[in-house]
Amino acid sequence: MPKVLISDKLSPAAIEIFRTRGVETDVKTGLSPAELRAIIGAYDGLAIRSASKVTKELLEAAPNLKVVGRAGIGVDNVDIKAATAHGVVVMNTPFGNAITTAEHAIAMMFALARQLPEASASTRAGKWEKNRFMGVELTAKTLGIIGCGNIGSIVADRAVGLKMKVIAFDPFLSDKRAVELGVEKVELPELFARADFITLHTPLVDGTRYIINAAAIATMKQGVRIINCARGGLVEEAALLEGLQSGKVAGAALDVFEVEPAKENPLFALENVVCTPHLGASTAEAQENVALQVAEQMSDYLLTGAVSNAINVPAISAEDAPRVRPYMELARRLGEFAGQLTQAKDGVITHVTIEYEGAVAQLNHKPLTAAALAGLMAPMITGANMVNAPVLARERGIEVTETVHDRASEYQTLIRLTIATKTNTRSVAGTLFAGSKARLVEIKGIPVEADFSRHMLYVTNQDKPGFIGRFGATLSDAGINIATFHLGRAAAGGDAICLVSLDEPLPETVLDAVRALPLVVQATPVTF
Numbered sequence: 001m002p003k004v005l006i007s008d009k010l011s012p013a014a015i016e017i018f019r020t021r022g023v024e025t026d027v028k029t030g031l032s033p034a035e036l037r038a039i040i041g042a043y044d045g046l047a048i049r050s051a052s053k054v055t056k057e058l059l060e061a062a063p064n065l066k067v068v069g070r071a072g073i074g075v076d077n078v079d080i081k082a083a084t085a086h087g088v089v090v091m092n093t094p095f096g097n098a099i100t101t102a103e104h105a106i107a108m109m110f111a112l113a114r115q116l117p118e119a120s121a122s123t124r125a126g127k128w129e130k131n132r133f134m135g136v137e138l139t140a141k142t143l144g145i146i147g148c149g150n151i152g153s154i155v156a157d158r159a160v161g162l163k164m165k166v167i168a169f170d171p172f173l174s175d176k177r178a179v180e181l182g183v184e185k186v187e188l189p190e191l192f193a194r195a196d197f198i199t200l201h202t203p204l205v206d207g208t209r210y211i212i213n214a215a216a217i218a219t220m221k222q223g224v225r226i227i228n229c230a231r232g233g234l235v236e237e238a239a240l241l242e243g244l245q246s247g248k249v250a251g252a253a254l255d256v257f258e259v260e261p262a263k264e265n266p267l268f269a270l271e272n273v274v275c276t277p278h279l280g281a282s283t284a285e286a287q288e289n290v291a292l293q294v295a296e297q298m299s300d301y302l303l304t305g306a307v308s309n310a311i312n313v314p315a316i317s318a319e320d321a322p323r324v325r326p327y328m329e330l331a332r333r334l335g336e337f338a339g340q341l342t343q344a345k346d347g348v349i350t351h352v353t354i355e356y357e358g359a360v361a362q363l364n365h366k367p368l369t370a371a372a373l374a375g376l377m378a379p380m381i382t383g384a385n386m387v388n389a390p391v392l393a394r395e396r397g398i399e400v401t402e403t404v405h406d407r408a409s410e411y412q413t414l415i416r417l418t419i420a421t422k423t424n425t426r427s428v429a430g431t432l433f434a435g436s437k438a439r440l441v442e443i444k445g446i447p448v449e450a451d452f453s454r455h456m457l458y459v460t461n462q463d464k465p466g467f468i469g470r471f472g473a474t475l476s477d478a479g480i481n482i483a484t485f486h487l488g489r490a491a492a493g494g495d496a497i498c499l500v501s502l503d504e505p506l507p508e509t510v511l512d513a514v515r516a517l518p519l520v521v522q523a524t525p526v527t528f
């Protein structure tokens with residue numbers, strides 16, 4: 001039974017789902033990095049929000065970890081590169097808290113416009129300072145949205161409803177989508193120059209870090225108001241502080257901070273700053289959504305191999321998983337077979353071509369390619385799996401080409417893997433027999449029909465009389481039982497191949513004897 005650790009505060013709905021699905025679940029929140037490192041080795045899955053940090057060091061202490069599930073959107077607390085290198089799938093729940101967070105941004109905009117927190121505090125203190133709090137109307141004001149994805153779009157929709165003029169900067173916002181949303185697409189300098197309110201909704205990545213800094217603030221309208229419910233680090237806090245103190249910025253509403261938890265911050269001293277402790281996603285509805293979704297997704301992956309909303313591997317829907325899984329097995333075995341043959345010869349792999357023919361061409365082939373690469377690399381690189389194999393291939397300069405042919409060949413469905421080294425090219429192909437059983441049907445373009453079995457011996461020989469008798473006698477003299485025997489040849493008297501399944505591994509002495517037989521070109525043991 002797979003075992004999952006929940007290390008941040010998640011709705012109890014998640015535990016319920018994990019347990020119902022048959023996933024053992026522990027909940028341990030508030031752990032220090034060292035405490036988490038000490039126990040993570042026992043788990044197959046880790047469910048988190050933004051508090052737990054999934055670092056390279058944590059991943060190194062997690063040999064059994066297969067999946068990290070982020071109940072929420074931002075994955076900047078996960079070292080994705082290190083997770084991929086360790087073969088760990090990272091998934092998030094990209095939509096579950098989007099409405100809630102957009103509503104928080106709108107609430108923050110109102111709070112700023114009418115100074116609600118200060119007015120509330122003053123009234124509760126019995127001051128009745130009616131003249132102190134003069135607000136601004138939102139109607140007809142210009143809202144500049146930086147990042148018009150899931151959350152930014154919902155903010156745009158709500159702001160249009162409030163009769164604001166909405167302008168947006170997002171390099172991936174199409175003209176058509178902008179029209180649908182009722183926003184005007186602008187470049188960033190224009191947004192800075194025109195907006196009365198600016199709200200941020202981008203991820204924190206190198207290209208967005210300090211997107212609002214001193215230089216940007218200098219180009220903004222006098223009295224601009226800034227809202228950040230996305231990530232601390234998008235706004236340079238020192239520059240914002242200066243802008244607020246000088247009056248250039250009339251107010252700021254911040255849900256997120258450069259350092260979190262934010263317990264001390266010079267911005268807290270200013271009365272035109274509204275702050276919340278990273279509450280954007282904190283509604284009962286959103287937390288229920290993301291907890292249910294992350295638990296379903298992680299259970300699916302651990303129990304069935306279905307992958308959804310993964311940041312670092314291609315998706316396999318729960319519906320497709322039963323159809324894709326036998327092909328993944330076939331692709332992996334072809335990769336393992338080809339890898340073992342290639343390993344037996346000298347030469348660095350330079351190119352891998354994967355052809356999908358017939359029925360398999362209809363499926364999402366990305367996970368199949370990843371599985372084939374994982375099979376190919378597993379004998380050479382410890383820990384290679386379908387998450388990290390494409391990256392490992394890229395790092396090693398291996399060019400990977402996928403070809404999809406809808407037409408069926410002799411087989412109704414076929415995967416062919418061709419491995420090129422500097423000196424050689426080898427190909428193997430396989431099909432699914434009876435819909436799910438992986439079968440090898442071609443080696444080096446020579447037809448053959450063989451199941452993949454635990455211990456195999458692959459021999460290439462000259463197609464001349466005498467080979468089969470001598471080969472059989474060599475094995476039987478050594479007391480080795482042949483379970484299955486398959487022969488194939490390119491043409492009569494030309495190159496021939498022989499593939500046998502054995503009940504046990506072949507001793508080195510017998511392998512040497514086979515290699516020494518007349519007509520044998522090479523003999524390679526292959527294990528699965």
Ligand SMILES: NC(=O)c1ccc[n+]([C@@H]2O[C@H](COP(=O)([O-])OP(=O)(O)OC[C@H]3O[C@@H](n4cnc5c(N)ncnc54)[C@H](O)[C@@H]3O)[C@@H](O)[C@H]2O)c1
Pocket residue numbers: 072073074075094097098101146147148149150151152169170171172173201202203204207208229230231255256278279280281282
């Ligand atoms: N405060 C919270 O509790 C809370 C809750 C949920 C999400 N978030 C954060 O909100 C942010 C947005 O989430 P989302 O679900 O809308 O993400 P999303 O991926 O749907 O949208 C992000 C958008 O930013 C755009 N973008 C990327 N780089 C940009 C750049 N340099 N300039 C302008 N636009 C750029 C992208 O094209 C995309 O459309 C994330 O950082 C997420 O972590 C915060």
Ligand SMILES: O=C(O)[C@H](O)COP(=O)(O)O
Pocket residue numbers: 049050051071072073074075097278279280281282
């Ligand atoms: O990216 C997110 O989903 C939000 O920042 C929410 O973070 P939280 O789950 O820690 O509230």
